[in-house]
Amino acid sequence: DIQMTQSPSSLSTSVGDRVTITCQASQDISNYLNWYQxxxxxxxxxxxxEASNLETGVPSRFSGSGSGTExxxxxxxxxxxxxxxxYCQQSDNFPPTFGGGTKVEIK
Amino acid sequence: xxxxxxxxxxxxKPSQTLFLTCTVSGDSISSGSYYWxxxxxxxxxxxxxxxxxxxxxxxxxxxxxxxxxxxxxxTSKNQFSLKLTFVTAAxxxxxxxARGLMVRGLGWFDAWGQGALVTVSS
Numbered sequence: 374d375i376q377m378t379q380s381p382s383s384l385s386t387s388v389g390d391r392v393t394i395t396c397q398a399s400q401d402i403s404n405y406l407n408w409y410q411x412x413x414x415x416x417x418x419x420x421x422x423e424a425s426n427l428e429t430g431v432p433s434r435f436s437g438s439g440s441g442t443e444x445x446x447x448x449x450x451x452x453x454x455x456x457x458x459x460y461c462q463q464s465d466n467f468p469p470t471f472g473g474g475t476k477v478e479i480k
Numbered sequence: 481x482x483x484x485x486x487x488x489x490x491x492x493k494p495s496q497t498l499f500l501t502c503t504v505s506g507d508s509i510s511s512g513s514y515y516w517x518x519x520x521x522x523x524x525x526x527x528x529x530x531x532x533x534x535x536x537x538x539x540x541x542x543x544x545x546x547x548x549x550x551x552x553x554x555t556s557k558n559q560f561s562l563k564l565t566f567v568t569a570a571x572x573x574x575x576x577x578a579r580g581l582m583v584r585g586l587g588w589f590d591a592w593g594q595g596a597l598v599t600v601s602s
Contacts, residue, residue: 409589
């Protein structure tokens with residue numbers, strides 16, 4: 374299985390701040406990398422697919438980049454409703470695997 | 481807008497079989513554009529993909545569960561189901577059904593059910 378490593382595992386920051394999360398794949402996955410947001414007690418929600426494509430209806434403050442083994446997810450200006458755990462997921466090889474998650478909290 | 485809803489027992493005894501059903505509304509499982517997936521999440525932990533089924537009934541499972549998992553589809557009811565045999569406490573989790581878009585690579589999961597908590601305990 375392809376291992377997906379996210380960092381940091383958690384972060385605490387202020388409303389309006391820029392948030393950066395990285396995801397590293399254990400092998401080259403091209404751009405087959407997706408990002409999800411999971412608010413507390415809720416199901417995950419797709420935010421970004423194929424590394425950099427914003428899902429319809431997702432605010433433009435969310436963005437993604439990268440290819441190969443290194444990927445970055447950015448929230449340009451953190452909002453209170455962005456409090457959640459964020460997961461990356463590779464869709465290159467079976468089985469699809471997820472990163473361990475990054476929990477984003479507000480100071 | 482597609483909606484998915486999991487249903488099934490919330491408590492299963494060790495060594496018995498877990499059954500869950502996902503009812504899809506707002507989209508037809510027979511449309512052919514999607515795979516239908518099961519994904520689980522133990523409390524406080526990350527997400528684990530279990531397997532998927534296509535409208536034809538063809539399936540794919542994660543290797544670590546393959547010997548115990550069966551996913552099936554009932555197009556007449558617009559439902560798909562999960563069966564997991566010989567459960568242990570390690571199978572206690574929130575189980576999600578999710579729609580997977582068939583595109584390049586393995587696609588992505590663009591719609592999810594709200595999740596069903598299944599506890600394995602005697």
